[in-house]
Amino acid sequence: MKTTLSILATAVLILSGCQSSTVTKSSVPEQTNHASQGVYAVEFASAKRFSEHADNLHADFAKYCLGEISQDEIQNQWHNTMVSWMALQGQERGSEQALAQSWNVQFWPDKKNTTGRKMSSLIKQDKTWTAQDISLQSVTVQGLGSIEWLLYDAASTLGSSNQVCQTGNAITENLANNAKSIYTAWKVNPWVALDDKAWTSEYISLLSNQLEYSMKKMSRPLANFGQPRPYFAESWRSETSMLNLKVNVEALQALYIANGNGLDKLLRQRGKSGLADSIRQQFTMTIETWPTDQSLFDLLQSKDGYRLAYSNYNKLEQLKYLIHEEVAIELGVVIGFNATDGD
Structure with missing residues (x-):
């Protein structure tokens, strides 16, 4: 099934210049006079948006497992989260703490269908997975690709197994935790010491x-x-x-x-x-x-x-x-x- 969504990358990526007076300091970028401030503000906004979408994905996955939303709706939220990740994907510069977490967000390229094999093995285990358990597993089952497998692959039994749904819920919780870590890392401008x-x-x-x-x-x-x-x-x-x-x-x-x-x-x-x-x-x-x-x-x-x-x-x-x-x-x-x- 092909997901068709409008792309609103400008709204996703560019930090609004109109900040509410009620917004807490933690939800706005660090203010500096450094030459990097404009770029840093965009990075901060991207990390914030990704964390918000990852939280929404986790919440919606729980709703999906309870039958409160449809498969199309959870697929759309997955894609929204993937779209928000594109702004941070492939970075080799910036916050070291954020870069260290990025490996857990997405495993690609998957040259040998490792995600498929690992996910097939994971859902067959007689175990109630938690986010903590998932965080200790291979990166192939931790991120956006593993959730995509659950939502789209013919081998997934997500729609007919409560245990598999719980596994997906644990994966999305782990993803949300990692996204929050990335957002937290970007609350500080990593470039202020550079001339x-x-x-x-x-x-x-x-x-x-x-x-x-x-x-x-x-x-x-x-x-x-x-x-x-x-x-x-x-x-x-x-x-x-x-x-x-x-x-x-x-x-x-x-x-x-x-x-x-x-x-x-x-x-x-x-x-x-x-x-x-x-x-x-x-x-x-x-x-x-x-x-x-x-x-x-x-x-x-x-x-x-x-x-x-x-x-x-x-x-x-x-x-x-x-x-x-x-x-x-x-x-x-x-x-x-x-x-x-x-x-």
Whole structure:
């Protein structure tokens, strides 16, 4: 079953400038005068949104198990949570505590259907799982992919087993706990000790790393011409891989603009308005023309679909060139090492 939802990434990613006077200090980002403040505010808002959606997913899973909401409704909430995760996915820069938790949120790529095998084994055990139990298990059964398996895979017995429903409830509780840890970690700006040059390098590395991760989500399934690997696609069970990738690009755009205090502004201040315009135009064109009617898994089933997927991969390649090469050269900074390089 294909989940069809509108993508409201701008609302998800950009922190509102109108804060209620009743909001507690813990629900607003740390206020600093550092050059990173605009980017940090976007990251904080993304972490907050992800934690909220993970909480909602856990609450809705309990309702689903009680028969209070439908399977479509719990699938939609799962996808909303997945969409909110796209803003934080693939990061190699930022809060170390948040980065340490991110491995537990999503296991990908699943090269050998490890999630399927582990989840099949998990639900067959005569055990009432708790969130604490799940947190001690393999990452393959802890995160968004394991919940997707429960909700979409033909081997899942979620709809006919109270015990399996309880297992899913434990997994969503563990996910909510991890999301809260990520949100808590982002309550402090991790970049305030960096001088302007170091911050600029860190910022461009942040954008480059996340963009490269998104590109990996396409290049691995695309593989070699004539030999695609569709099961390497993210979220192939729910058929939402291309929707996810569109949100990835929207998230990068939000980080690039950073509420008017990001790299776009910096380039214009340095007299590089032409380059700034090119990057903005590439973001706009990529987002506006991104196909979401079919999943990447479906596209890779035909030559025409493969060509369409590859042409969109090239759009990400152009973004990478502009940010990783052109911006770095113009600003005279060195891009940091990306842990996904060479794998």
